[in-house]
Amino acid sequence: MNVVVCVKQIPDPADPGALDPNTKTLKRDGKLILDESDSYGVEMALQLVDAAGGGEVTLVSMAPNGETAGLRTALAMGAAKAVLVSDDALQGSDALGTSKVLAKAIERAGQADLILTATESSDGYTGTVPEQIAELLSLPSVTFAKSITVDGSSVKVQRQTESGYDDVECPLPAVVSVTAGVVEPRYPSFKGIMAAKSKPVDQVGLGDLGVDAGSVGWAGAGQEIVEIATAEARAASTVVEDDGEAFQKIVDMLAELKIV
Numbered sequence: 472m473n474v475v476v477c478v479k480q481i482p483d484p485a486d487p488g489a490l491d492p493n494t495k496t497l498k499r500d501g502k503l504i505l506d507e508s509d510s511y512g513v514e515m516a517l518q519l520v521d522a523a524g525g526g527e528v529t530l531v532s533m534a535p536n537g538e539t540a541g542l543r544t545a546l547a548m549g550a551a552k553a554v555l556v557s558d559d560a561l562q563g564s565d566a567l568g569t570s571k572v573l574a575k576a577i578e579r580a581g582q583a584d585l586i587l588t589a590t591e592s593s594d595g596y597t598g599t600v601p602e603q604i605a606e607l608l609s610l611p612s613v614t615f616a617k618s619i620t621v622d623g624s625s626v627k628v629q630r631q632t633e634s635g636y637d638d639v640e641c642p643l644p645a646v647v648s649v650t651a652g653v654v655e656p657r658y659p660s661f662k663g664i665m666a667a668k669s670k671p672v673d674q675v676g677l678g679d680l681g682v683d684a685g686s687v688g689w690a691g692a693g694q695e696i697v698e699i700a701t702a703e704a705r706a707a708s709t710v711v712e713d714d715g716e717a718f719q720k721i722v723d724m725l726a727e728l729k730i731v
């Protein structure tokens with residue numbers, strides 16, 4: 472079974488950089504890392520291929536400056552190869568522009584039985600890319616998967632809901648977005664890290680994918696970011712001095728907040 476996993480490479484959340492006041496987008500000129508949200512999709516794909524007894528996991532990513540650091544992490548986990556789309560004309564791409572590019576990259580990756588994504592990325596989090604990819608590829612889409620089982624030519628998904636989960640089944644190939652916690656992502660081993668250095672990364676531009684530059688980037692963006700603002704600082708916390716009765720004060724405080 473061949474599984475394609477979309478993996479976004481994002482600025483390190485521990486050092487996220489800054490917003491560009493002119494374009495109102497996140498500066499992405501530093502090193503990018505594998506979005507933790509996507510490590511669940513990679514792990515799920517590796518487990519499904521193992522369970523099927525054959526096949527491989529291919530990664531697909533769109534990122535500036537030929538960035539491969541995040542891809543190498545996912546290759547070290549066990550993915551076989553990657554397609555990276557990097558092109559100056561992609562700057563300013565909105566979610567639909569990104570989806571158009573990823574859909575073409577998925578086709579380039581070869582015949583996939585299943586396409587996995589995260590539910591939403593950690594930096595953009597529109598949560599719209601997976602469904603747009605499915606529409607562009609004319610494939611069924613299942614969202615919020617907390618468990619995935621492949622059964623012959625169909626996929627069975629437990630789809631997370633507010634009150635529990637729905638059992639959903641659909642034919643393959645399909646696009647499935649997974650929730651965080653669907654599986655426990657493995658840590659890349661030293662052997663995996665060394666092997667990842669020589670795994671193939673097919674770096675392509677818009678011309679290679681047959682994507683019209685006018686339909687993506689700033690030129691093709693249908694979304695506009697009208698305003699950006701700094702997030703409010705957290706309100707000061709309450710310090711409870713322990714005079715021997717601190718537990719009671721904390722319980723009272725939690726009761727007042729209707730937490731207990």
Ligand SMILES: Cc1cc2nc3c(=O)[nH]c(=O)nc-3n(C[C@H](O)[C@H](O)[C@H](O)COP(=O)(O)OP(=O)(O)OC[C@H]3O[C@@H](n4cnc5c(N)ncnc54)[C@H](O)[C@@H]3O)c2cc1C
Pocket residue numbers: 477478479480496499506508509531532533534561562563564565566567569570573587588589590591592593594595596597598599600601692694695696
């Ligand atoms: C007007 C405008 C201009 C923008 N300009 C830029 C820009 O110049 N540079 C820039 O980087 N961003 C830019 N953005 C942000 C960019 O459009 C989004 O980050 C991108 O479309 C993906 O959306 P998301 O992160 O909300 O995806 P979501 O829908 O939240 O992502 C869901 C899942 O889809 C997959 N996915 C999403 N994006 C990628 C990716 N790139 N590669 C592989 N898998 C992916 C991942 O599995 C992810 O978890 C711009 C946005 C707007 C509105």
